[in-house]
Amino acid sequence: DTLSKIKETGTVTMGVRESSGLSYTLGDGKYVGYHIDVCQKVISDIRKKLGLSSLTIKYQPVTSQNRIPLVQNGTVDIECGSTTNNLARQKDVAFAVTTYVEEVRTAVKADSGISSISQLAGKTIATTTGTTSVQTLRKHERANGIDFKEVFGKDHADSFLLLESGRADAFVMDGSILAKNIATSKNPAGFKIVGEVLSVEPIAIMLRKDDPAFKAAVDDSIKAQIKSGELAKTYDKWFLQPIPPTNAKIGLPLSGATKAAWANPNDKPMEDYAKR
């Protein structure tokens, strides 16, 4: 199992993302972000628990396509990107307790006059290929009988560019990503996040399935971080203070949903949130 493997080899492989809201690279093999800070704390707790004097962390960049297989086949021990905990994935992998609750929102140009998703009928909406937002949008379209044109960027920067260049009227995506893109854009005042929350997704650290001891160790560390207020400090550092490399402020205050998840640590999948 993972704990004894870590003890034996003295290394742990952390799955990281090159550019997501919670985990990104500064180049040169440096990876930073909210989730990475959380994971590093978790790993140092595990090191103490295993009584090791040192523990090497190897960073393995993952993509949304290969992160699950990589956790399954043992390449990655602890995935600290920004992975949504849902039922389908729970068949293949395990999740630690939720560390952040993402809300899917809509970004528009500030002067567009759009303030709600219902105003988007017949308009063009951008979102990013390979994200759950695409499906969210489809569901929304079906449920409310609204018909909008969709364009798909190959990554978030692309999608934001579609909004910026006027090819799309709105960009539907995780709130943290929208906020970050707006904050780092050439004209942050030119965009705003509007409208209702289209979907709520618990984001959690992903682990190998059927390794309860390891999951317990990770969960305990996170719960301890919540209790000591350290997690809130980490949140503040990444969402409210200037962050590298541009020193922009994302400016996304702690949401009620995230607060609730911390108050009552759990690893419930996304589907449970939707039911409420």
Next chain:
Amino acid sequence: MTWDWQIFCTETVTGEVLPGCFGRGGDITYLDWLLSAWGWTLSVSALALVVALFFGSLVGILRTTPDRRLVFFGNAWTELFRNIPLLVQIFLWYHVLPSLFKPLQAFPSFVLVVFALGFFTSARISEQVRAGIQSLPRGQRYAGLAMGLTLPQTYRYVLLPMAFRIIVPPLTSEAMNIIKNSSVAFAVSIAELTMFALQAGEETSRNIEMYLAVTVLYFISAFTINRVAQFIENRVRVPGMIGGK
């Protein structure tokens, strides 16, 4: 590792498994989606191939003419389009050029990607066409001209029929490459196979199954091209010459 092939019979919004695997009345299963994605891949590839053959042949021919300026133009075209990665070219076509030339904004992304992929491939085809023409004995050109054919007629009736026969094999490779390279179309929002794999994999968490299905379809497409080209090669083989030359 467990396989879950039922995933293809699942409706893409509700997540229900539909009997018969094909959706009806607005319902769409992943299988429906997969097939339509295949259709997009084939359409992008086929049209891009037409563009690539047209421009590639034209530019390749220009590079073998006696006119220095035409040769320079042909060389510049080839170097420009083959030395920048396709993905970057697509980005430039889609995001950069339209903001410089407003009229380009009116073109749907499908048209842009067909031209981007077509031009990229045309650079390589022009190399082959040029090599094919230059591999013919010089005397063939002289013979055509000596009989009073004009230069265009010499190309049309003497040089090109042989040159194209000679380059059928490398052209086949290019046609197969175009199918594979068409995957970049996902970057400009065309719902082709690669986008399907990315998106459906994310939605269902069955990446392996999706990739397997898509890989098989790519393989079938490219292999069909290979067979068709082989058939053409045999059909145009000139009696009395080895290897269809």
Next chain:
Amino acid sequence: MIQINNVSKWYGSFQVLTDCTTSIKKGEVVVVCGPSGSGKSTLIKTVNALEPFQKGDISVDGISLSDPKTNLPKLRARVGMVFQHFELFPHLSVTENLTLAQIKVLGRSVDEAKARGLKMLERVGLTVHKDKYPGQLSGGQQQRVAIARALSMDPIVMLFDEPTSALDPEMVGEVLDVMVQLAHEGMTMMCVTHEMGFAKKVSHRVIFMDHGKIVEDCTKDDFFGDPDARSVRAKDFLSKILSH
């Protein structure tokens, strides 16, 4: 028929032809010989403007090649040319080889072109091979088809560039026979060849070239009959060619 006046030609800075002057009358058969690289092929190709030249002038049947108003393809259609390596079009059958230019250049109907082509094919004795492809014929046969192809355009003059030097020795004869017959019929001919037997038999004049210059231009009898009156180079060349 053909007037070549002070023609010079350069490839870059390398001079291939230097101040060549000669003329060929109607019905005359002229053999051009000389060492390899002496410019024979280049000279004969300038006659129908396949190779451009930088100085001097050439006129064929009174039409100047350097006149920008001259329609070169039209002029070339009236000059038959036969190459060392035959240069039949390998993707076309023998009949198609014979008719292509008649149809596309002279604007003849397919039937007319076919009739004319087959007549010429008969003349070179290859009617039975009309549906074959060049690759299916021997070298001698291919060269005879090439001659028939040139003849079917009703040329006023025929140019030959070493028509037998790529042939097996056995087949040289059959091609030379056709050429001898043509000469006897009064065709104006300019032949680059090393077949001195042919030159002795039918030519009226022999031109000897060396280093891009016309070194000798005299009657056949002078050329072969009186080698000692020839330039050193020509004498040396003749002795080499005729020795074995």
Next chain:
Amino acid sequence: MIQINNVSKWYGSFQVLTDCTTSIKKGEVVVVCGPSGSGKSTLIKTVNALEPFQKGDISVDGISLSDPKTNLPKLRARVGMVFQHFELFPHLSVTENLTLAQIKVLGRSVDEAKARGLKMLERVGLTVHKDKYPGQLSGGQQQRVAIARALSMDPIVMLFDEPTSALDPEMVGEVLDVMVQLAHEGMTMMCVTHEMGFAKKVSHRVIFMDHGKIVEDCTKDDFFGDPDARSVRAKDFLSKILSH
């Protein structure tokens, strides 16, 4: 020196050689001639096992080719061969062409090989070209280098496959001169050639082939002196070759 006994060879179902039998003694010069496609090249290539054959046997210097224990590369190293298209190695300089096989096959030292190679190069009169590449030489020069290359392996017999037929007529002489000299020095030679002058001058015997069969195998004097005693095919061939 060379024994060819009842050799037959097929390409698939097409029989190229039918029951060929002949032998060549030490110091003998034998010329092989015949129409194109009659199997001359094939026969000469079977002698050093470049082409396998299905029936019969060949032995060179007493060593049988069909014996599976025979080390063919070693045998070939002792048989010199000269090809129609020279087949010098175009990516190697003249000196490298001369020394490559000496070093790699005979295991000579570089210096030894060079000394031997240059000696042979001197013999064909091309010492000044030792650092050039084949592409920088004329055809005649290339063929002489090819002969020097074969000689530098100290062969016990030399095979020639139409060594002059790809040459400009001017250059034929220089190659034939080298061959004549070799013959006079007593080298055992088997030459496919159409140069009847050479055959008349130095050969001891002439073999005439047609359709894969050895049709005539007689002394030079019988072959040229008494054509009427020859087969129809050989007589016809001789007349065609000698006519022009």
Next chain:
Amino acid sequence: MNLDFSFFTPDVVSSFIVKGLLFSLQLTLFAMIGGIVLGTLLALMRLSGKPWLVTPAAAYVNTMRSVPLVMVILWFFLLIPLLLGRPLGAELSAFVTFTLFEAAYYSEIMRAGIQSVPKGQVYAGYAMGMNYRQTMQLVVLPQAFRNMLPVLLTQTIILFQDTSLVYAIGAYDLLKGFEIAGKNFNRPVETYLVAAVVYFVICFGLSMLVRRMQARIAIIR
């Protein structure tokens, strides 16, 4: 369009771009050498005339050429650990996959190159007493390689551009360097423009270099 290249500081270049460039170059060089060696072996197998060598070589080449490279990369990366029982790093995985994949393409080129050498050259080699290996190594392959140099180069330029496909397994190449810099600073247009220029300069320079080299080693005919 207002462009803002101000974020392109030496620091950004050294931390984002250089690492990717080095990896791309390493991968290209490694896969080129490995691919040509393996491809030459495959080509020799296909030309051997022995069915038990021809069939597997042909099957290998045709399969590889019919599947998109990115799929091969992914499959190799995902499945090999399941077979070996231990993970292979992204980098190592990329090196192996690219070599195996490019070998299929190089083998087609080398096959054409070998066939472009006149049969007489092989005969000449044998006639001088060389064995098969010596004839290939000393006579045929040097010529095939020189004849095919331009085509090998074109394929290598494609290979260099294709290194960007390692994105699929999270390795970090030149294009990825530009993309990440673009995302981090939210300046995709500017970074892609620079990427286009950089790629053009490298690839065009490479082809110029080889053209020059070719003039030096080309066979004088």
